[in-house]
Amino acid sequence: MTHPPIDPEMDNEEKRSLELAGHVGFDSLPDQLVSKAVSQGFCFNILCVGETGIGKSTLINTLFNTTFESDEASHYLQDVHLRPKTYDLQESNVNLKLTIVDTVGFGDQINKDESYKPIVDYIDTQFENFLQEEMKIKRSLHNYHDSRIHICLYFIAPTGHSLKSLDLVTMKKLDSKVNIIPVIAKADTISKSELHKFKIKIMSELVSNGVQIYQFPTEDEAVTEINSTMNAHLPFAVIGSVEQVKVGNKMVRARLYPWGSVQVENESHCDFVKLREMLLRVNIEDLREQTHARHYELYRRCKLEEMGFKDTDPDSQPFSLQQTYETKRKEFLVELQRKEEEMRQMFVNKVKETEAELKEKERELHERFEQLKRMHHDEKRNLEEKRRELEEEMNSFNRRKVAAETLMGQALQSCSQQPFKKDKDKKK
């Protein structure tokens, strides 16, 4: 395929900046984008990965200041499965289609080797669904329910020691597919000094195992300061509670204990506010964008490369989708012909083999027939011989019988003549 020639003059042409003499109107473009986006609404999908009972549902309820449906998971499940639930939320005039995906049974199996797989599969399936929609002839991406996971909240048990191997393996498997924000769950169960050391330990373990967690972006000047400060606070130590407690003359969310209370939104008690600010206020759009531009892009690239599509040919020249399609089609036809020829050859060989087998069988049958014929002939000759001998025996027997009868006749005759002669002698 040939590409249209590029006019070198046009290519080198400098773009000039011109002053407008008056108001034209295109400065309303960003407002149009905002109002269009607002009228369409937004999607945000959160994946909660953490062992049973670690506080996933409580934290999500606390984050969104509402009560979502949640069933307590059993500790006796054979494997991990994912449970997505979608809700429509509204804040001011902004509609949010929120999907919360829970990992049910995570960390409960004796053998946890495969625990990460259902999570990876779920994330890939959402990417695949989006890719399929994108590749349709008649796409409807504007009203497509985008279920790709924008953030994975990874709940770390507050052991104060280190990460578990299951945590490291799972985060390692997920880090190229999703933005991971690790959180230390039930942080009220860990002392201040222990928490500090625990955070350092977790971060160093993540680094030494090459696990890439989501970093709040620092490129945009408006958020550089806050995001870089917050990056230093990772992983956030969080507390969840839906209980309201009166502190002074205000009702606040807290957990009550016999010795006192821990306030969820008090920044000296835990990092809950930091998490909510970073996740839902400052970086929600970056999380959505990173999901599309980084994680989905990687999935799409690998998938298309797997299917044989590429952007450049072996000489690093641009290679269009059409060319790839035609090359693939040619390769396919050549392969098809080769397969056809192979099958034809196989068929001919099979026929030849069968023919040879049949001939061999025929020869064997013929030989057997000849052998039987010879046997039959010999038997017949033997029988003839026997019959001849029997006939001869019969003849000699008959001859002897006749001779014996003759002798007997003569003997009888001579016996009957002798008394008559004696009578005659007596009369004399």
Ligand code: GTP
């Ligand atoms: P499954 O959905 O069954 O896996 O559990 P989950 O991870 O959703 O945990 P859930 O939020 O249901 O909380 C389990 C228990 O932990 C409940 O008794 C909560 O009150 C308690 N809990 C939740 N968050 C915290 C916390 O921050 N600190 C403490 N101490 N307990 C908490």
Ligand code: MG
């Ligand atoms: Mg739950």
